[in-house]
Amino acid sequence: MRYLLLPVLLALAVPVAAQGDVLDVALEGTDGKAATLRERMGDKPFLLLTFFSASCPCQSLHDPRIRELHERFGDRIEILSIDPEAHSSLARDLEEAKKRGYPFPILSDPDGVVADAVGARFATYTVILDADGEVRYRGGWDTDRTRLTDDARQWVRDAVVRLLAGEEPETRETKAFGCYLRRR
Amino acid sequence: MTPWPPTLGIRAAALLLLAAVPAVARASPCCAGATVVPGRLMVHEDALVGLDLRVGRELGAFDDGAGFNTASGDELAFEQGIFAALRVAEKGQVAARAPLVQTYRDLRGTREFGGGLGDLQIEARWDFVDAGQYLDLPGIAIVASAALPTGRAPEAVERPLGTDATGTGAFQGMGGVALEHVAGDWLVSATGTVGARAARTVFGEEVPASVIWSAGATVGLMLPRDAVVALAASLTDEPAAERRWLRLGISAGMPLSDEWRLQGGLFGDPPLGGFGRNQPASAGLSFVLIRSWS
Numbered sequence: 001m002r003y004l005l006l007p008v009l010l011a012l013a014v015p016v017a018a019q020g021d022v023l024d025v026a027l028e029g030t031d032g033k034a035a036t037l038r039e040r041m042g043d044k045p046f047l048l049l050t051f052f053s054a055s056c057p058c059q060s061l062h063d064p065r066i067r068e069l070h071e072r073f074g075d076r077i078e079i080l081s082i083d084p085e086a087h088s089s090l091a092r093d094l095e096e097a098k099k100r101g102y103p104f105p106i107l108s109d110p111d112g113v114v115a116d117a118v119g120a121r122f123a124t125y126t127v128i129l130d131a132d133g134e135v136r137y138r139g140g141w142d143t144d145r146t147r148l149t150d151d152a153r154q155w156v157r158d159a160v161v162r163l164l165a166g167e168e169p170e171t172r173e174t175k176a177f178g179c180y181l182r183r184r
Numbered sequence: 185m186t187p188w189p190p191t192l193g194i195r196a197a198a199l200l201l202l203a204a205v206p207a208v209a210r211a212s213p214c215c216a217g218a219t220v221v222p223g224r225l226m227v228h229e230d231a232l233v234g235l236d237l238r239v240g241r242e243l244g245a246f247d248d249g250a251g252f253n254t255a256s257g258d259e260l261a262f263e264q265g266i267f268a269a270l271r272v273a274e275k276g277q278v279a280a281r282a283p284l285v286q287t288y289r290d291l292r293g294t295r296e297f298g299g300g301l302g303d304l305q306i307e308a309r310w311d312f313v314d315a316g317q318y319l320d321l322p323g324i325a326i327v328a329s330a331a332l333p334t335g336r337a338p339e340a341v342e343r344p345l346g347t348d349a350t351g352t353g354a355f356q357g358m359g360g361v362a363l364e365h366v367a368g369d370w371l372v373s374a375t376g377t378v379g380a381r382a383a384r385t386v387f388g389e390e391v392p393a394s395v396i397w398s399a400g401a402t403v404g405l406m407l408p409r410d411a412v413v414a415l416a417a418s419l420t421d422e423p424a425a426e427r428r429w430l431r432l433g434i435s436a437g438m439p440l441s442d443e444w445r446l447q448g449g450l451f452g453d454p455p456l457g458g459f460g461r462n463q464p465a466s467a468g469l470s471f472v473l474i475r476s477w478s
Binding site: 058085147149179182 | 227228314316317318319320368409411439441442478
């Protein structure tokens with residue numbers, strides 16, 4: 001079910017046009033690099049950004065699915081995690097990335113530059129951009145909130161599969177069920 | 185013995201304890217105050233329906249001098265409510281509750297049980313800022329509620345011990361501000377409301393409108409698997425009726441699945457002199473089952 005006014009609010013609050021500028025944002029990551037998203041993307045056709053909150057249970061719940069996606073598609077799309085929380089720090093992100101076994105870096109974005117550009121407000125919110133910075137998918141990871149279920153609709157995975165097959169995602173926009181990404 | 189059925193203020197205080205324990209609290213503001221409907225939509229939810237059950241036992245009553253007198257008889261109050269909430273805007277929600285109220289009284293060997301439909305309750309809430317949204321800013325909301333006199337008024341009872349009274353007999357409205365803050369695994373909330381009971385005529389006598397003030401605070405701790413345990417207190421004062429009461433409670437909630445959650449709690453009015461005035465004191469327990477849609 002949708003909010004009664006959700007379509008209107010989303011149209012007002014969330015940028016839906018090209019996000020080309022986002023690719024030129026440079027952030028420091030837990031891999032020790034300070035590079036733009038475009039540089040990190042390299043020759044890969046798609047960039048997946050998933051927004052991170054260290055304290056959010058929904059984040060921890062989805063860690064296995066995020067790692068699994070990287071294992072399956074990480075050689076074909078660039079997968080990055082971004083920590084936009086006001087109290088984030090690279091030191092904390094380093095610790096979290098290690099603890100969670102992330103095979104991809106967490107980029108520290110305490111000013112929320114990227115989150116603001118793509119309308120990320122909740123943990124696990126994910127966007128998939130193409131090489132032109134066009135948003136091809138935005139929203140939640142899947143339909144699970146408090147526990148992983150076998151019959152969950154896996155929006156991000158399905159979107160990646162279709163995009164890599166040269167098709168548009170069946171669902172281009174969904175809700176992310178994580179905690180608020182705490183801002184100043 | 186309770187001469188009057190529970191008022192909106194009493195119900196609000198009791199249900200505040202239930203509303204204090206939404207599951208998946210990290211994803212949403214917690215610890216609603218000034219609420220008469222125990223189901224509050226969390227951030228990602230669009231609608232919910234629920235069932236609440238409550239039973240309370242009268243411990244005694246506070247007199248005009250705030251002294252406490254233990255009950256001379258036996259009284260049990262039961263309440264079952266069905267409720268629903270709907271998101272009407274990203275930050276706004278409305279809710280309604282229909283209660284069934286029953287009372288059992290045993291006074292000097294005379295036993296009686298009666299009840300019926302209580303006062304319908306409606307509520308609206310607008311969250312300007314959600315708890316957890318900003319690092320340094322608490323959640324800020326305005327709340328408003330009303331009770332419609334659909335229950336049987338105390339003066340309209342037909343049974344000797346008045347157990348068929350199920351409503352206040354007057355329109356009541358409340359409005360206020362709720363603040364909530366999340367710090368790590370802890371949640372704290374504070375609520376202040378002011379309400380009014382409309383004037384009415386009882387047996388030809390005009391009962392003037394009265395103002396009801398209420399303040400509440402809740403401290404909640406988030407546990408693994410999105411469970412929450414909370415302690416709550418609320419103080420309500422009705423100056424015109426020279427009534428005042430304090431209610432304390434402990435409650436807990438946990439999700440059964442992404443769609444279902446269960447809440448339960450114990451509540452009580454401290455049966456000690458000075459903690460109330462012209463008001464019965466009771467203690468009891470409550471359960472709430474909620475089905476939500478996101």
